[in-house]
Amino acid sequence: MGIENDFELTKLYDTKYVLNVFNPLPIAFTKGSGVWLTGTDGRKYMDMIGGIAVNSLGHGNKELTKAISDQASKLIHCCNYYLIPQKSELAFRLCSNSFADKVFFCNSGAEANEAAIKIARSYFYYQGHPEKNEIITANMSFHGRTMATIAATGQEKFRTPFEPSVPGFKYVDFNDFEALETSVDDKTCAVMLELIQGESGVHPADKVYVKKVRDLCYRRGILLIIDEVQTGVGRTGRLFCYENYEIKPDIMTLAKGLAGGVPIGAMLCTNEVATGMKPGDHGSTFGGNPLACAAANCVLDQITSADKGILANVNAVSSYLFEKLNELSVKTGKIKQVRGMGLLIGIEFDDSIQAAGMKQLLMQDGFLVSSIGASTIRIAPPLIITQREAAMFITELGKILKGKRK
């Protein structure tokens, strides 16, 4: 018998048996529809964080549910010893809609970045330059929790307890082109960047900076890895965020929203970069399995459908949210900055407001957001959120900021 409807037992078992790395809020959810989640307390919550940018099509999307259940009833898993039609189709879809020629599938963002790090090094190894193995990343970046991806992450706190760290990474300030340019040397194989640093407070890269980095990589013969684990698959109003920057990476990583909630990761690269992996060099038991790929095919089908207008919706609701949040900033004087792109938005408050406290108040009033650091909350709602729903969030935030909360 499951404990799905027993909240107290869930809490007890979590405290007693689950490794204490998340410190979850005292609530669980039983079902969802669109941007709404139903809590075990029977209340409805607007999911303005979307499973951290994962539930791209919202909860209970009928086509996605059907694609998953149809595939589950036929075949959930069969390993990469054999051809997998759903995987071939997904690779075709991703390549047809991006700069990429080849895809490697895995199960998470960190794994996608592991693949990117490995291929950036092995590409030069097979070119006869094993000494070119250093990757330059940005301070305050976030690339995952595995040993190589914490080494890639430009934040010491994620590495210190797990030292010794994987060698071969250098960190420079984000959006500082000179610092990056002077760090490149004969050992550099790649630059790895997020176009919007999501986990450290939603900080977008400057457009001129990104173009200069792209040119630098071409000039110095090094690879540009763009981590789109959080920004990819429609989140910023284009299918991939790099399109907003008018550049093409050599390697890109995806995960989060790609299969709408089913675990998946993908590393995409050009044919040139793909020469850096030979059969047996890399792999994954679950990566590219029929279930995850069927889900991702369905997600991409919907997001790229002009009839569904999901990308147009992201852009329209995003403009609305930025306008209203900036209005709230002027009216209340309590919002310091509104940052981001599409439906990945950071709201930074002044010193009078604690982000964690704001998250709590919003949750008590039925709105789920995440807090980052002392002063910023992040929203990353499903891409299908309507303007009317976004307006409900703005009204609530306004009430709290103006001290008119009941």
Ligand SMILES: Cc1ncc(COP(=O)(O)O)c(C=O)c1O
């Ligand atoms: C930019 C970026 N890269 C990598 C990751 C790691 O992804 P995962 O948690 O799926 O391993 C994240 C997760 O937040 C992320 O935001």
